[in-house]
Amino acid sequence: MAKELIHIASDHGGFELKKKLIGHLKNSGYEIDDLGTETEDSVDYPEFGSKAADAVLKDGRPGIIICGTGIGISIAANRKKGIRAALCHSVEYARLAREHNDANILALGGRFTDENTAFEITDVFLNTAFLSGRHKRRTDMLDKI
Ligand code: RB5
Numbered sequence: 001m002a003k004e005l006i007h008i009a010s011d012h013g014g015f016e017l018k019k020k021l022i023g024h025l026k027n028s029g030y031e032i033d034d035l036g037t038e039t040e041d042s043v044d045y046p047e048f049g050s051k052a053a054d055a056v057l058k059d060g061r062p063g064i065i066i067c068g069t070g071i072g073i074s075i076a077a078n079r080k081k082g083i084r085a086a087l088c089h090s091v092e093y094a095r096l097a098r099e100h101n102d103a104n105i106l107a108l109g110g111r112f113t114d115e116n117t118a119f120e121i122t123d124v125f126l127n128t129a130f131l132s133g134r135h136k137r138r139t140d141m142l143d144k145i
Pocket of ligand 1: 011012013014045067068069070071072073
């Protein structure tokens with residue numbers, strides 16, 4: 001049975017990793033909303049960070065965004081109120097991004113994170129719950145900035 005929907009977007013710097021990650025997620029039973037880009041042709045990361053952020057805000061399902069470093073696309077997504085995009089380089093970052101920050105978008109650097117590490121980071125991100133408590137007070141403060 002299909003698991004729930006994951007929104008995913010990248011620029012050209014994240015395109016290769018996005019393709020591999022979509023395969024991994026489909027094998028794990030997730031339904032994928034692929035918001036582009038569709039080729040390795042050069043595109044602009046703000047467009048794809050913004051598209052993913054809008055999709056996550058609309059239905060509350062998690063997002064994954066990838067550019068070359070993961071930096072530009074996460075800056076773009078984080079411009080939208082309610083988005084907590086976390087650039088993760090390790091499984092521990094992914095766990096803490098969920099437990100402490102209730103991150104609703106995982107950002108990855110396609111030119112810096114190999115596919116197996118990306119798969120592990122993604123699996124932990126999607127399967128770790130927010131701890132709430134004192135962390136909820138802090139995430140609530142984010143939307144008041
Ligand atoms: C594109 O060359 C590159 O700048 C982009 O993928 C990203 O790394 C920006 O932060």
